[in-house]
Amino acid sequence: MTEQMIAAVYHASGDVRLEQIDVPKPVAGEVLLKILRSGICGTDASEYKSGPKIFPTQKQHAHSGHLGPMVLGHEFIGEIIQADEHNSEFKVGDIVASGAGISCGSCKRCTEGRTNLCDSYVTLGLNRDGGMAQFVAVPTSTLVKVPAGLSLDAAGIAQPLAVGLHAARRSGVRNGDKVLLIGSGAIGTFVLAGLKHLFDAEVTVLDFGGSRLERASRLGADHTVEVGPDATAQIQGIFGAAGIDVVIEASGAPGQLQFAIDLVKRGGSILQVGLPTTRQEIDVHKIVMSEIDIHTTLAHVCSQDLGASLEILGSTALAAELIEGVYPLAEVSNQLELLSTGKIQGKVLFDPSL
Numbered sequence: 001m002t003e004q005m006i007a008a009v010y011h012a013s014g015d016v017r018l019e020q021i022d023v024p025k026p027v028a029g030e031v032l033l034k035i036l037r038s039g040i041c042g043t044d045a046s047e048y049k050s051g052p053k054i055f056p057t058q059k060q061h062a063h064s065g066h067l068g069p070m071v072l073g074h075e076f077i078g079e080i081i082q083a084d085e086h087n088s089e090f091k092v093g094d095i096v097a098s099g100a101g102i103s104c105g106s107c108k109r110c111t112e113g114r115t116n117l118c119d120s121y122v123t124l125g126l127n128r129d130g131g132m133a134q135f136v137a138v139p140t141s142t143l144v145k146v147p148a149g150l151s152l153d154a155a156g157i158a159q160p161l162a163v164g165l166h167a168a169r170r171s172g173v174r175n176g177d178k179v180l181l182i183g184s185g186a187i188g189t190f191v192l193a194g195l196k197h198l199f200d201a202e203v204t205v206l207d208f209g210g211s212r213l214e215r216a217s218r219l220g221a222d223h224t225v226e227v228g229p230d231a232t233a234q235i236q237g238i239f240g241a242a243g244i245d246v247v248i249e250a251s252g253a254p255g256q257l258q259f260a261i262d263l264v265k266r267g268g269s270i271l272q273v274g275l276p277t278t279r280q281e282i283d284v285h286k287i288v289m290s291e292i293d294i295h296t297t298l299a300h301v302c303s304q305d306l307g308a309s310l311e312i313l314g315s316t317a318l319a320a321e322l323i324e325g326v327y328p329l330a331e332v333s334n335q336l337e338l339l340s341t342g343k344i345q346g347k348v349l350f351d352p353s354l
């Protein structure tokens with residue numbers, strides 16, 4: 001086997017280099033994957049633009065021990081080229097999606113099933129070397145087999161869809177609810193897909209006009225509202241006197257959580273998905289007086305969300321609607337630049353064989 005490989009390595013803000021580095025050596029419990037598709041998301045883009053905030057390039061990660069330049073990539077699928085000798089479930093030649101987040105399985109949160117909150121959680125591509133490379137070593141505990149017949153491109157967005165699906169589970173939405181979803185970028189679209197998969201709910205999507213709202217309509221949004229001076233009136237017209245049961249804030253834009261608090265019905269709930277870059281002021285008085293529940297969501301639970309994502313991708317037009325292009329690794333810096341400046345509306349993937 002090749003001893004060296006090409007990888008996209010993050011050094012600092014604005015500094016991602018294509019480098020020749022050693023092929024990782026799997027330890028016990030891990031397999032070696034040949035990467036077939038690898039994606040980037042808003043987290044990578046913000047680390048590229050204004051990081052490192054979470055990448056352990058300057059400060060050693062408490063659980064992974066990683067310190068220094070790091071291979072990007074926490075959204076990837078690959079083919080197993082070296083199996084774990086103690087695991088009979090995953091064999092050489094299997095095509096698998098990686099959940100990327102590694103949990104210990106034995107801490108209090110893990111035993112409650114909330115593996116995304118594991119005391120020693122480590123995410124590949126965020127806390128240790130990830131999958132924006134020709135090869136990656138990954139624990140079998142984060143892997144799910146890609147169903148036969150699902151295209152590699154579609155399977156390549158399973159991890160971010162799992163994040164959307166987890167958000168939908170955390171939203172408190174019930175069948176019959178009327179939901180307002182703020183934001184229809186990639187994350188909002190994954191949340192919409194999760195909502196439509198799990199619940200019989202009426203979903204109204206709010207965003208700037210144009211292609212993103214049109215895409216939301218094609219993917220099952222019942223109503224769309226364009227951001228503008230009469231957006232609130234339009235929303236009130238759609239929801240009527242019964243009001244909004246659940247507002248899901250997936251834009252991360254400043255002021256949007258307060259906007260959600262202003263809009264949701266008395267006794268309603270809010271799910272905060274987006275991550276504003278600055279501290280947000282909110283009206284606690286209003287929240288209490290209206291008994292509003294505010295929920296949050298983080299990453300996904302591999303065992304619940306990753307397999308389900310692959311099923312959704314096999315039965316919907318989500319991948320065709322969202323994937324804007326598949327590029328060689330040499331394009332990673334350019335695409336991070338485009339993503340961080342808002343020029344990508346969906347998802348881009350990388351194929352190290354290109």
Ligand SMILES: [Zn+2]
Nearest residue numbers: 041042043160
């Ligand atoms: Zn991500």
Ligand SMILES: [Zn+2]
Nearest residue numbers: 104107110118
């Ligand atoms: Zn744990």
